[in-house]
Amino acid sequence: MDVIATHVNADFDCLGSMIAAKRLYPDAVLVFPGGQERGLRDFLLQSTLYAYGVKGVRDIDLQQISRLILVDVRSSARIGRLAEIVDKPGLEIHIYDHHPADEKTITGQFELIEEVGATTTILAHQFMQRGIAPTADEATMMMLGLYEDTGHLLFASTTPRDYQAAAFLLENGANLNTVADFLVREMSPEQIDLLNELLKSCKRKLINGVEVAIAYASIDYYVGDISSLVHKLKDIENLNVLIVAVRMEDRVFLVGRSQIPEVHVGELFQRFGGGGHAYASSATVKDIPLVQLLDLLEEELQKTVQSGYEARQLMSAPVKTLPISATIEDARELMTRFNFNAIPVLNAQHLVGIITRQVVEKAAHHKLQKMPVTEVMTTDFDTADPQTQLAELQRGIIDHNQRCIPVVEHGELVGIVTRTDLLRHLLGDRQKLAERLPVESGRGGARLKRKNLARLIDAQLPKFIRALLRQLGEVADTLDMKIYLVGGFVRDLLLRQENLDIDVVVEGDGIAFAEAFAKTAECRIRSHQKFGTAVIVLPDGFKIDVASARIEYYESPAALPQVEHSSIRHDLYRRDFTINTLTISLNEESYGQLLDFFGGQRDLKEKQIRVLHNLSLIEDPTRLFRAVRFEQRLGFRIGRQTERLMRGAVRMKLVKKVGGARIRNELRQILDEPQVISALRRLEQFDLLKFIDPHLHFDRTTAQMIVSAEKTSSWFDLLYTGEKYHRWLLYLFCLLNFLSDKGLQRVSAWLDLAPKYRDLLLQLPPARKALKRAYYRAGSGNAPKNSDIYHWFNGLSLEIVLFVMAGSDNEQVRKWVSQYVTDFRKVKVLLDGNGLIELGLKPGPHFHQVFLTLLNARLNGEIRTLEDERQLVREKFVAVKK
Template sequence: MNRLKVITTHSNPDFDGFASCVGLKKIYPDFQIVISGNPFQNLSEFLRFYGDFFPFIYENELKGFNGDIEELIIVDTPDIERIGEEIKSKLSSDTKITVIDHHPDIRELNIENKNLNKIIKQTGAATTIVANMLKEKGIKLSNEEASLLGIGIYEDTGSLLFSSTTLEDLEAVIYLFQNGLSLNTVSEYIKFDLTIDQKIVLNNLLQNVKTYNVNNYQITIATAETEKFIGGLAAIVAKFWYAQNVDTLIVIVRMAKKVFITARTKSPDIDLAGLMSVFGGGGHKQAASAKVNIASVEEVEHKILQVLPNYINTGLKAKDIMSSPVRTALATESIEEVNKIMEITGHSGMPVVEGNKLVGIVTKKTVDKALNHGLGKRPIKSIMSSKLITAKLDTPVSVLRKLMIENDIGRIPILDENNILVGIVTRSDIIRAESSPKKSYLEKREEIKTTFNNISHLINERLSRRIVNLLRLIGFFGNEMNSPVYVVGGFVRDLILNIENYDIDIVVEGNGIEFAKYMAQQLNAIVVPYEKFFTANVIFKDGFKIDVATARTEYYESPGELPQVDISTIKKDLYRRDFTINAMAIKLNPQDFGTLYDFFNCQKDLEEGVIRVLHNLSFVEDPTRMIRAVRFEQRYGFKMENYTLDLLKKNLSERYLERVSGSRIRQEIEKILEEKNPIKAIKRMAELDMIKHIFPKTYYTATMEEKFVRLFKFIPYLKERFENFNDFYAVSTIFLEYYDKSTLEEMRAKYGYPKKFIETLKFTENIIIPVKSLIENRYPFSDIYKVCGKSNPYIYSHISAYLDEDEQNYLLSYIDTVLNTRIEKVTGKYLMERYQLKAGPILNNILEELFCLKLDNSNLSEEIAIESIVKKHIEKIEDSSKL
């Protein structure tokens, strides 16, 4: 007679009971797990997806078994009345029974059996007892097994927060972590009991739910507000998550003056850790949180919706993980034949085809049942399931996962655009894909090691005595204000590179404005505060300036807008900066003076000449950094590392630069024009296709580059001769050359050109060819003047771009002559009194003619020359009167 060995738990099992059974089977592999009743809903959902990993049968499958139970292990209950009736019916007087339970109030067990063994320990969960048994025996678990047991412990201990939690529970969790426990999986399935206050918050959340479609992903956002702090938000979110069964949940709760954000997602395509990093938080890809100071719920919700698309990556698709080609079964093949194929290949399911058409799918479990009933000769189509759930090649893995759970299926056939079967995806395929997610940008980098090196010797060797003393004083002021103080950014970068840079930026971990006021008071300087940004300028009597800021993180309302500011630490302050080479700080407090803070391998990038952003969204949050990256590349002879370059190109193609105000783009261009060799940066911007995103109808060519080379040679001469010369206007004459009037008006509105500049540009376009010809042929200055007149410097700069060196010299002589020529004796009054001329255009015409004569002959006698000029004009007037 056959006899069974069974592991079971109470009817309608929860995670603690079922997980304990699974753990025990690792110790007793010859036992069969049998469960009775209906599993709790969250366990049922878990088994729909992960059931194939845990061999078990339902109690009704014992009915065909005639023997009794030789050994029985009961977990998570001491009461035999709570186990299944079919199991109880197969117990005998000599059945060996072991009870494993964790309830501390056990007195007498309701089991009458002489072969009874009891293992009762006061722990938070029965799974804890089993996990520690596994640990003692040195048994290794799979990721799925460890996660299942973890759910059992976390659920029964309220995530280790219930008073019944013991040290043994903690030790068991550590063991499970060592074996691959996934907190993402745990958070997806656990449920909690809530306090009254927590239930109020939950109720408010349920009444304030909005659903958004973001990149074809359903995002649920729930909000609530309370005037006091209420702990256990994670438990509230888990309850909501369990009750509402949404794909992606983001909860925003204002408690007093702080806003807490907690997010969960079932989709491996949504990076919640990245999303929360925008708000200074973190976590895991599918479960993360953050805390924001001084913000409203509405602001945070708006910000989330703005940046969330950047953290959605459709990632892996069906075509990336499917098995192909697909082993299929013909509809007419017998069940026996299909079983042989499954036995050989190890497939647990196969699509069924008929006449080259997919008609159904069959599982190994169904085949085994059919064979047990003696149906092996029948065609496979007689037992196949015709309920076909299919997907396309580009279906995201997250969608496949959802389809499997909703339809309680373990495999999905994949069809191409012609609806031809090309592959199949199983639960195992999805689980493997999700257990190996794509690495984030920082994870792709080599290991980042924070370093703290003292470089005070460089400060003493490379800086002037005044600057060294000033930095030391600032450090002393920091101690007096009880605030850590740092010099940061470009000053630190250039100090290490041994390049002179006295633009000093100070960051204070505290109140930067109050620190600036204190510093100014001590140094007899002036303070200009900027309350909105927690910054201030300290200006000395000789004009020397120091910028002081509060250590902060920034988040952006939308790409390209100015940042909102929140108090933070020096590390977060550095993390918000543009590139690693600018993300170092030197502490100035006396006890740590000269200590370099390098959190992101900045020195290494500086040594290797690498421009690298600190995070994936750097160019999205501030698109002007794309221009800045080019400027730093060309200034130092560095290169953007590949990923940064890829990000730049991607964000450029997605037109993020167009979202920035023209004034901010203009500022960055003006900084490029201040560099020693700006043509290098302009050329690089052209290589990256960046110029057309700044000037939309400009096409950078070799001819344009030649114009810029000639222009930049000439600009220094113009700066010597004209005050307030604007380099941006000068280069714009080339960038905007031959634009139509409507586009020029758009550019004027965007970049703030004066209306007169646009008029000048169109005027120059009409005269530039004849003026070039006059200069080439060395015509007298008076002839050039008749075309150009007394031009502004941007007409000259535009013309210079068309001239070679000798021709530029001739133009320069012309400019000097025009600027230095004066009519000293003849005036309008002189003409009216001597020749009885009336005021009007004639006077200006006569004086202009005299000026032209003087351009060609600086020694000209004005009194003699004017006689013939006036006579000619009077004769013209007399002739016209006769007509």
């Protein structure tokens, strides 16, 4: 006899999986080895499940079972009396499950175990692979299980395969109204009372540096579906970890939920005879008073919760230091340059003190700038080694009132943990080890949830990119370097936008890393020693930009930055906007983990462009243009504070100090954007175009011309000529069209255009003249010959010709330009110099006139063949000569 069974206290995922398994094993008997949750019991009362002949474990002879099919369970501790036969000789066991293994895991002859949100998902994919179509009732019951175990596809455990399974079930008639009726229920009065008791008792405790919430209640009546109350409580209180204990009569029901890897509630509840996942688990405990059980819970949490946080994971490195010979003035300058609040003082390589900004500023106030820092530095302070636990760091900073904890290894200063590092960790920004994304709840105090982006990487990126990222991490591991994906690649990954421009930063020597990578793959390296950067070029031309983590400071506003090696956090701090500071670890130990030091995810959520600090635009005014570019490209909005800072930087006229070449690069990128008109309009609103030229403005006429240029370039693209042209130049011509000839020369010089682009820009005046000739001819009614049209535009670049077409509002003129582009400019004379000599002409300057005559005749349709050309030469030139 074949039996399909699940775990005791069955839920909808058990039911959906059993119904699906019945299609794979049609002769099997469905058996519930225990009770069912309240929601499932209500469904069973109202459904037609009796048609499946579902039995209880007491209704069958266990010894007659020859094959046991277990769904949504693989632990002998959770299958009731069926555990008595799992070791029976000759019994064949098949297992379909998504739960992790435990100490009592059963081994089957056939196992299909996947880390998905629901076991129903596994079986739905089996249907897809085998071409099995469920009935509408089967699809509905499977959807109930899928939706319940994935929290309506919203739990962090949900995978792309769960969504695929849901789509499959919906296509096969799953009734979402039925799903909603049984999964979205109003709370009973008893449940409301119990939730109120849990809210009152809920307390947050810091266990091994991790915040865990515990709520409890004691009632004398039974209340079902506690798990739904746990979810409501977790959402109301915005909790990462919640343990609920409810005493009902002679037993205590435990339910746990966790969204962070430090707390594995499945392992925790195994110690109380329960089971489940790392993120969701339950247990039932008998004969232990609630108060005693709560004490046991805390003891087990102390053993189970692995903070995973040591000084080496929280510290910043390398550390900026001062020698003992440094003065207050030196300390003040260093703190201002790098925005530090405390700096270690070294005697040679030996740590002897810490000097704080508060002390430095007071000393400076008293005119003591030349005093040595040794006179006022702190010499009584705690230090840590790289393995120091979070609790000890916390005592040093909070209890001992230190601004920072130096991290020392073998007598050498290797890092520093600051108050900010600790505060960010304690408030939830624990991303160096954690796997989380933020819940953007406003700018004041967003708490962060763990999220690892490995699955997103696998789902979003091509296979060869995923392989490259893994390889980069492996090479970094061999060099004991930390490596991170940075920049627009990370931002666009989170926005689900395609971007395959890989930029990585290593904490260490970027060039040495690139050279090490080259030993593992066929590629070549281009390095730049001055900046510690390298480019890895693969055989197919694909490039990976590698940089050393560095810190920058500016000697003066708009100056080029001075660069020094630093940590990833300092490297990110030098970037332009918060949305570009997101980074993903590629090392094997932490692959896919997202680091967000500056609220970049929050700003992605709020669709805001914000600078990192208030001097950002003063230090690098090119960011004024970049802010507009990102705003328009992403459909975001420049934040209110950033907009105020932008207008202040414009009033200070700092752009002029930058130099035209850097502004040209920013302008070119803006003109290459799809939303070029809105971007130029924003530049006009911020009064930024005046820095390109005082007479330059973006008005309605210019906007209309660019719209026309967009249509013209699209028209040309559809010709599929294969010719390349610079669309940004076409838009630049439209923008600068109303400048005088001298104005064009002035802009060309200030932007420091390359000679080839400068020559094209200076073709604007003759292009205007050609357009005037065309307008005159169109107005006179005297149609030009084809050769006239050819000579109007011959010699002008393709960009200029397209600009002329875009700049004309006369249909006849536009037709003439289009004829030149599509036909006339391609016309060639077939005869060459040798052919003319064969016809009796002597070489000389007059050959130019001969070829011009032939070309005009061809353009005007007067000749068509090579023989026609020879005959024309004989008539007009050879005969005349004779």
